[in-house]
Structures are given as C-alpha cells and as structure tokens.
Amino acid sequence: xxxxxxxxxxxxxxxxxxxxxxxxxxxxxxxxxxxxxxxxxxxxxxxxxxxxxxxxxxxxxxxxxxxxxxxxxxxxxxxxxxxxxxxxxxxxxxxxxxxxxxxxxxxxxxxxxxxxxxxxxxxxxxxxxxxxxxxxxxxxxxxxxxxxxxxxxxxxxxxxxxxxxxxxxxxxxxxxxxxxxxxxxxxxxxxxxxxxxxxxxxxxxxxxxxxxxxxxxxxxxxxxxxxxxxxxxxxxxxxxxxxxxxxxxxxxxxxxxxxxxxxxxxxxxxxxxxxxxxxxxxxxxxxxxxxxxxxxxxxxxxxxxxxxxxxxxxxxxxxxxxxxxxxxxxxxxxxxxxxxxxxxxxxxxxxxxxxxxxxxxxxxxxxxxxxxxxxxxxxxxxxxxxxxxxxxxxxxxxxxxxxxxxxxxxxxxxxxxxxxxxxxxxxxxxxxxxxxxxxxxxxxxxxxxxxxxxxxxxxxxxxxxxxxxxxxxxxxxxxxxxxxxxxxxxxxxxxxxxxxxxxxxxxxxxxxxxxxxxxxxxxxxxxxxxxxxxxxxxxxxxxxxxxxxxxxxxxxxxxxxxxxxxxxxxxxxxxxxxxxxxxxxxxxxxxxxxxxxxxxxxxxxxxxxxxxxxxxxxxxxxxxxxxxxxxxxxxxxxxxxxxxxxxxxxxxxxxxxxxxxxxxxxxxxxxxxxxxxxxxxxx
Amino acid sequence: xxxxxxxxxxxxxxxxxxxxxxxxxxxxxxxxxxxxxxxxxxxxxxxxxxxxxxxxxxxxxxxxxxxxxxxxxxxxxxxxxxxxxxxxxxxxxxxxxxxxxxxxxxxxxxxxxxxxxxxxxxxxxxxxxxxxxxxxxxxxxxxx
Numbered sequence: 119x120x121x122x123x124x125x126x127x128x129x130x131x132x133x134x135x136x137x138x139x140x141x142x143x144x145x146x147x148x149x150x151x152x153x154x155x156x157x158x159x160x161x162x163x164x165x166x167x168x169x170x171x172x173x174x175x176x177x178x179x180x181x182x183x184x185x186x187x188x189x190x191x192x193x194x195x196x197x198x199x200x201x202x203x204x205x206x207x208x209x210x211x212x213x214x215x216x217x218x219x220x221x222x223x224x225x226x227x228x229x230x231x232x233x234x235x236x237x238x239x240x241x242x243x244x245x246x247x248x249x250x251x252x253x254x255x256x257x258x259x260x261x262x263x264x265x266x267x268x269x270x271x272x273x274x275x276x277x278x279x280x281x282x283x284x285x286x287x288x289x290x291x292x293x294x295x296x297x298x299x300x301x302x303x304x305x306x307x308x309x310x311x312x313x314x315x316x317x318x319x320x321x322x323x324x325x326x327x328x329x330x331x332x333x334x335x336x337x338x339x340x341x342x343x344x345x346x347x348x349x350x351x352x353x354x355x356x357x358x359x360x361x362x363x364x365x366x367x368x369x370x371x372x373x374x375x376x377x378x379x380x381x382x383x384x385x386x387x388x389x390x391x392x393x394x395x396x397x398x399x400x401x402x403x404x405x406x407x408x409x410x411x412x413x414x415x416x417x418x419x420x421x422x423x424x425x426x427x428x429x430x431x432x433x434x435x436x437x438x439x440x441x442x443x444x445x446x447x448x449x450x451x452x453x454x455x456x457x458x459x460x461x462x463x464x465x466x467x468x469x470x471x472x473x474x475x476x477x478x479x480x481x482x483x484x485x486x487x488x489x490x491x492x493x494x495x496x497x498x499x500x501x502x503x504x505x506x507x508x509x510x511x512x513x514x515x516x517x518x519x520x521x522x523x524x525x526x527x528x529x530x531x532x533x534x535x536x537x538x539x540x541x542x543x544x545x546x547x548x549x550x551x552x553x554x555x556x557x558x559x560x561x562x563x564x565x566x567x568x569x570x571x572x573x574x575x576x577x578x579x580x581x582x583x584x585x586x587x588x589x590x591x592x593x594x595x596x597x598x599x600x601x602x603x604x605x606x607x608x609x610x611x612x613x614x615x616x617x618x619x620x621x622x623x624x625x626x627x628x629x630x631x632x633x634x635x636x637x638x639x640x641x642x643x644x645x646x647x648x649x650x651x652x653x654x655x656x657x658x659x660x661x662x663x664x665x666x667x668x669x670x671x672x673x674x675x676x677x678x679x680x681x682x683x684x685x686x687x688x689x690x691x692x693x694x695x696x697x698x699x700x701x702x703x704x705x706x707x708x709x710x711x712x713x714x715x716x717x718x719x720x721x722x723x724x725x726x727x728x729x730x731x732x733x734x735x736x737x738x739x740x741x742x743x744x745x746x747x748x749x750x751x752x753x754x755x756x757x758x759x760x761x762x763x764x765x766x767x768x769x770x771x772x773x774x775x776x777x778x779x780x781x782x783x784x785x786x787x788x789x790x791x792x793x794x795x796x797x798x799x800x801x
Numbered sequence: 802x803x804x805x806x807x808x809x810x811x812x813x814x815x816x817x818x819x820x821x822x823x824x825x826x827x828x829x830x831x832x833x834x835x836x837x838x839x840x841x842x843x844x845x846x847x848x849x850x851x852x853x854x855x856x857x858x859x860x861x862x863x864x865x866x867x868x869x870x871x872x873x874x875x876x877x878x879x880x881x882x883x884x885x886x887x888x889x890x891x892x893x894x895x896x897x898x899x900x901x902x903x904x905x906x907x908x909x910x911x912x913x914x915x916x917x918x919x920x921x922x923x924x925x926x927x928x929x930x931x932x933x934x935x936x937x938x939x940x941x942x943x944x945x
Contacts, residue, residue: 159881161850162888168834168842205880231884253827253888256834 148263149174152196156186156214157203157229162252166201169256183209190222194335197224198266201250201259204230204237212244216385219245221336223378225265229254244388245381276373334374340367344378807941814934823927828890840942844935850889851928857882858921865914875913876905886924893923 153175157163163179170177178197180186183206190197200218204211215226225247230237233251241249247265250258336344347364348356358376365375818824828843835842857878864875883898897920904912 159885159888160853161846161885164846164849165831165834165888168839169830172834203884205877205884231880231887252884253830253890255827255830 148266151175151263151266152178152198153201153262154178154180154186154189154197154199155201156180156183156206156211157201158182158206158208159203162203162254166254166259169254169259170201172256173260175259182206183211183214187214187217190218190224191337194222194337197222199247199262200224200226201262202226202228204228204232204241212240215241215244215246216388219381220378220385221338221341223269223334223336223381225269227262227265245384273373273377276377277371334370334378336378340365340370341378343367344375344382348379348382804941804944807937807944811934811937811941814937818930818934822892823930825890825892827888831889841939844939846889847931847935850885850891854882854885854924857885858924861917865910865917870908870910870913872905872908872913876902879905882920891924891927894920894927897923 151173153170155163155166155170155177156179157166158181160181163181167177167179178189180189183202186200186202190200202211202214206214211228211230215228218224218226226245227248227250228241228246229250229252231252238249247269248262334340343365344361347361350364351357351360356379358372358379361379362370362372362375819828831843831846839845861875861878861882864871864878879898879902883895883902886894886898897916901913901916901920904916
C-alpha cells in the first residue's frame with residue numbers, strides 16, 4: 119500500500135492506513151484494510167470472513183475474544199478495525215470492546231442477531247463505532263472502512279488543532295464525559311479545569327508540531343503505565359501532559375494520552391457507575407486494576423458536585439475521593455487504602471454506595487494507599503489520619519471484641535458488641551458500630567449515649583459506605599477512614615468520648631492517640647463525609663434504628679454496665695475537658711473533635727433510645743456539623759452548610775451545630791443535653 | 802442436454818426453496834460469495850451450519866429437560882442458534898427460533914417445548930432439501 123503522506127510525516131505503521139484524513143487516500147483503500155473478526159459461531163465466522171475477503175480486506179478471524187485480544191496485543195499495529203459479536207461464551211463482546219478501545223484504540227463494530235434497542239444502545243455507550251444486525255450482509259461490510267477513516271481523521275484533528283482548541287474541546291468533553299471526575303477532585307473543579315487548560319495548552323502547542331502521529335497502540339503494558347501515572351497524579355491532576363511525563367514513553371504524544379484518558383474515563387465510568395456517576399472518580403483512582411475492574415462507583419458526582427460548588431474544600435474532596443476510591447478499589451479488590459477512600463466517598467453517596475456498598479472493602483488495612491490516585495489536594499497526613507480515624511472507629515466497632523479487654527467495665531458489652539458486630543457486619547455496616555457504642559453506653563442516655571450512638575452511627579455511616587466489609591472481616595480494624603471520622607472526633611477528644619460509657623469507647627480510648635492526628639485530618643475530611651452521614655442515616659436508618667433500639671434495650675437493661683459506663687463517661691468527660699473541649703476552641707483537630715463529639719453528645723440523648731435513631735441521626739448530623747464546622751473553622755471558612763448542600767438542611771444543621779457548640783463550650787463536662795432537640799436537624 | 806436439464810433442475814429447486822420460504826435473501830448472499838476461488842463455499846457453509854447446529858440443538862434439549870428450566874440459558878442457546886440459522890438464510894428455521902424465544906421470555910415451558918419441536922422439524926426438513934439441492938448443484942457443475 120502506498121503511504122500517502124499528506125502533511126508530511128505519516129508514519130502510520132500499517133501500510134493500508136497511511137493516509138491523512140482529508141488528504142489523498144491511497145487508491146487501493148479500503149482494500150487491504152486489516153480486519154480482525156471475532157465470533158464464536160463458526161458458521162457466521164466463516165461467512166463473515168468470506169465476505170470480508172470479498173471486500174478485499176485482509177481478514178484475521180478468531181472464535182474467542184481472548185484469542186482476539188492476544189492477537190491484538192501481539193501485533194499492536196497489525197489491525198485497522200475489529201468486528202466482534204456481542205454474545206460470546208468466554209467474554210462479553212462489550213467487554214472486549216472496552217478493552218480494545220482502551221488498549222489499542224481501534225474502531226470496533228459490534229454484531230448481533232439481537233436488534234433490541236437496549237443492546238444497540240449498549241454498543242453505543244461502550245464506544246462501538248457501529249452495530250450490525252445479523253445476518254450481516256456484504257453491503258454492510260463494504261463500508262466499514264469509513265470508521266477507520268473517521269477515527270484517523272479525529273486523531274488528526276486533535277493533533278493538528280492548537281492546544282487551546284483541543285484543550286477547550288477536551289476539557290469540557292472530558293469533564294462532561296467523566297462527570298467532572300477530574301475536576302471534582304480538586305474541590306474546585308473550575309480551578310482545576312483552568313489549571314488544566316493552562317497546562318495543556320502549552321503542551322498542545324508543542325505537540326502540534328508533530329504532524330501525523332503514528333497510531334499508538336495501547337498495549338497492556340503501556341496502558342498499565344498510563345493507569346499508574348493517572349493514579350499517581352490523582353484524578354484531578356491527571357492531565358495528559360503530566361501523565362505523559364510520568365509515563366515517559368518515547369514517541370508518545372500528549373494527544374495520544376489525552377484521547378486515551380478520555381476513553382479511560384468513559385470506560386471507568388461504565389464499569390463502575392452502575393447507577394451513579396461516580397465512576398469517574400473511582401475509575402480514575404482505581405486505575406490500579408489494569409483491567410479496570412471494578413471501580414466501585416464512587417460518588418464521583420457527589421464529590422464533584424461538592425467540589426464544584428467550591429464548598430467542599432479540596433482536602434475534603436480529596437478525602438472523599440480517597441474514600442470513594444477506596445470504595446471503588448474495594449470493588450476490585452484494590453488495597454485497602456483505597457477502601458478507606460471509599461469510605462469517604464461512601465459518605466458522600468451513602469445511598470448509592472450502600473446499594474452497592476456492600477462490596478466495599480472497608481477493611482482496611484490500614485494504610486492503604488489512600489493517596490493512591492487521590493487527588494493531590496489531599497494531604498497524605500490527612501489521609502493517614504483519616505485512615506486512622508477510620509481504623510480507630512473500626513477498631514472500636516470491630517475490634518471491640520478483641521479489645522474488649524480495654525474497657526474492663528464493658529467487657530461484657532464489648533464482647534457482646536464484638537459478637538454482634540461480627541454477626542451484623544454483613545448487614546448493617548454501621549450497626550455494629552452502633553451496637554457497640556450503644557451497648558457500651560447503656561446509660562448514657564445522656565449525651566454519653568449519644569456520642570456512642572453517634573460513634574456508632576458515624577462508624578455506621580462510614581462503615582456503611584464501605585465498611586460493611588470491614589465489619590465483616592474479623593480483623594477489620596481498619597475501618598475506613600471515613601468511619602473513623604466521626605468516631606475519631608469523639609474518640610479523640612478524650613479519646614474517650616466514645617468510651618462514654620461504652621466499651622467501644624474503650625478501643626477508642628486506646629486509639630486515642632492515633633486519632634488525634636486522624637481526627638485532624640478527618641475533621642477536614644469530614645466535611646465531605648458529613649453529608650454522607652446523613653445519608654446513611656437515612657439509608658440505614660431503619661437498620662440503625664432497630665439496632666439502636668436493640669442496643670438501647672441492652673443499654674438500659676444493663677444497669678451495671680451503665681455504671682461502668684458512667685464511669686467511662688466521667689472519664690471521657692474529663693478527658694474532654696482536658697482536651698480543651700470545653701474551651702470551645704477549635705484549635706487543632708482535637709478541639710474540633712471535641713466539639714464534634716460534644717455536639718454529638720449533646721445532640722444525642724441516648725436516653726431517647728426510642729429516638730435513638732434520631733439521635734443517631736442527629737449525632738451524625740452533629741458530627742457532621744461539627745466536623746464540618748471544625749473543618750470550616752480550621753480549614754476554610756466554608757460554611758458547613760455549603761459543603762453539604764444537598765444532604766442536610768444546612769441551615770438547620772448549622773444552627774444545630776452552633777447550638778451544640780455553644781452548649782458544648784459552656785459545659786465542659788456536660789453531656790446531658792436533654793433539652794437539646796435535634797429534631798430540627800433534617801435527617 | 803443433461804447439463805441443461807440439471808441446471809434447470811437446480812434452478813427450479815432453488816426457486817421453490819425460496820418461494821416456499823425455506824430460504825431467504827441471506828442465502829443469496831452466500832451464493833454470491835461463491836466464486837472460482839471458493840467453488841464450494843455454499844456447501845461448506847451449509848455443512849458447517851448443520852454440524853454446529855446439532856451441538857446447539859443438543860444443548861437446548863438438555864436445557865429443556867433439566868428441571869427447573871433455566872430460561873436464561875435457553876434463551877442464550879436459542880439466540881446463538883438463531884444467529885447461525887439466519888446467517889445461512891434458513892428462513893423458516895429462524896422464524897421458529899423467534900417463536901421459541903418468545904415462549905422462553907414468557908417462561909412458558911410448555912410453549913418452549915412445543916416450539917422447539919417445530920424448530921427441530923424445520924431444521925431437519927431444510928437439511929434434507931438442501932442436501933438434495935446442493936447435490937444437484939454439484940452434479941450440474943460437474944457436468945460442465
């Protein structure tokens with residue numbers, strides 16, 4: 119085939135496809151088009167092959183998707199277009215389609231006897247260039263070359279256009295496609311977008327110097343490099359230029375990366391987003407899995423929304439993302455760090471998450487690489503702390519059993535909790551936590567109880583997000599950072615606020631130290647998380663409620679425990695006081711935590727177990743609020759309300775929060791905020 | 802003469818296959834693909850189809866005999882079968898497959914079983930007819 123070099127360097131590897139869109143095309147084209155046809159039906163395969171040969175194409179046939187993929191990988195530039203059946207035994211045609219799109223960036227045409235609208239639409243959303251209904255006629259095959267041309271043409275366009283233009287197109291496109299995944303991460307997607315534009319513009323200019331770029335075949339290795347780079351940069355920072363730099367692959371241009379990134383985002387979104395849009399975030403973050411498996415659907419949208427509103431501080435966003443990512447990763451079995459992240463996310467979209475959240479692996483391992491792929495805005499420390507927080511919380515809950523010893527008093531309770539937790543892990547993520555908290559603070563009806571509840575709630579919340587897994591795992595201790603989040607605050611304070619009467623607090627107490635920093639970070643992140651708490655409350659409300667009720671009963675029944683709890687309460691109270699809780703200063707996270715915990719206490723009257731749910735909710739809300747507040751105070755002055763625009767009645771929350779804070783500040787050791795009615799807090 | 806006769810025979814057989822709805826346009830596509838480089842293409846495809854479809858029929862039978870009936874799997878098998886039969890232009894067979902899938906979607910076991918009998922029947926009838934037809938075609942081409 120003669121290569122027609124239009125603008126100069128057409129270094130197209132395949133002989134048949136060396137043409138530049140718009141320029142003279144080889145006379146022979148489309149003859150010699152290298153087609154790979156995949157179909158498990160031998161009859162169809164034979165017929166298709168014959169037809170394609172009749173069209174003068176160069177045909178390679180496979181009857182299995184795996185074979186096709188390996189052929190494509192072996193010979194990166196050996197094919198121009200792929201024809202694939204939809205129904206195949208070893209791999210779904212759409213999956214193959216995605217792989218090809220991501221790794222090799224070849225046009226793919228789907229075929230099927232199924233002409234239902236849904237299937238065809240699926241083809242479209244998965245990126246198929248065309249969809250042919252079987253039986254396929256030769257006339258339909260005669261024109262498939264147009265897809266090859268079109269694709270090349272588009273590549274050229276990207277290539278040729280100035281960076282700004284491309285960027286401009288790309289940015290919105292990317293954001294649109296990826297549901298602002300990249301931008302959302304930053305907390306202020308607008309800002310990031312701009313940044314991206316600036317960065318990429320310069321890149322564009324440089325790149326446009328290369329005329330026609332040879333078609334890049336995204337091999338598995340290359341793609342993995344790409345994914346690693348994306349993860350390293352973080353979703354929001356994953357701009358083609360930086361990815362390109364990180365990948366450091368000679369010959370790879372920014373345009374290549376840019377278009378691949380776009381595809382990747384779509385792919386991830388498809389994979390992870392079941393019903394949510396989060397996939398963008400999660401997908402990007404969980405790029406770890408080369409097969410892009412499973413990014414749990416982080417509520418990327420949520421985060422983004424938050425970020426977009428500029429209300430969610432970048433940090434929280436990052437945190438959230440991390441959480442979300444964590445979730446996503448969990449799905450794909452990504453290391454726990456991601457899980458923690460997920461948890462964060464899960465808070466964001468508790469609803470969404472929970473539906474699928476179960477899979478999240480909250481577990482945690484602890485320091486999972488939260489940072490992995492986390493938006494750069496997130497501080498490692500924060501993440502770590504989040505994790506710790508989560509862990510601590512998780513510890514509380516989950517480890518209650520093992521740590522039962524910690525709170526001597528509540529050992530029985532703890533054990534109980536532990537057991538309960540384990541039993542319930544699967545179901546109510548947060549429940550266990552709550553249980554433990556509730557159990558431990560049977561008496562805490564006063565604020566003590568609340569905190570516990572809140573803790574439980576918090577944990578629940580977080581666990582909900584992704585905790586379920588954590589809870590389940592015996593060794594779970596790592597509760598997602600998110601979980602810890604709420605809890606941490608409480609625990610932080612005194613480290614024992616949790617311990618208010620509940621053995622769970624025990625673990626908290628012990629982990630107090632750890633929490634401290636976690637709290638800080640968590641607090642920050644809480645902003646993002648908070649909303650989710652509420653959501654969770656809503657979601658798992660019934661669960662929690664029943665849980666709480668149970669616990670309440672337990673709590674009440676065990677007066678003895680209550681005594682001990684009481685003791686704990688005192689302990690915690692004093693601890694709180696020590697923490698400067700009463701100071702009402704929010705310096706340091708602890709304070710915030712204190713405040714938060716206090717708020718928790720105040721808001722949650724354990725007493726009203728009947729309304730334990732409410733309490734929990736409130737607590738959560740409070741926590742949320744507190745955290746938000748804390749955060750806002752500490753981080754930025756973003757009003758908490760802003761952070762969770764959708765979730766809470768911000769005003770209500772704020773007022774509640776403020777109230778709490780006041781009360782908290784006023785009475786250091788006052789855990790009884792009976793009069794505190796959280797009713798006004800929308801749950 | 803002989804050749805003419807054979808060719809006429811081939812032509813009329815072919816026409817009746819189409820007229821009676823056993824074959825449709827897709828079969829013509831196959832015929833058009835046949836050329837000097839592939840003089841027996843149609844025969845090869847038909848043979849391939851019947852070999853493969855036997856396997857599919859067995860699968861379907863098995864699925865129909867199992868209890869409880871896995872309609873999902875059944876639908877899957879039938880989908881494959883339908884794709885295959887439609888690709889060679891086996892019109893009646895394909896139509897029966899469509900009917901079967903409707904019963905399958907409705908999870909009507911009775912309907913599925915009955916419909917499948919129809920599928921098998923049409924499948925067998927066409928096989929016989931095609932065998933005769935293609936044999937005649939072969940003879941006609943041999944007596945060139």
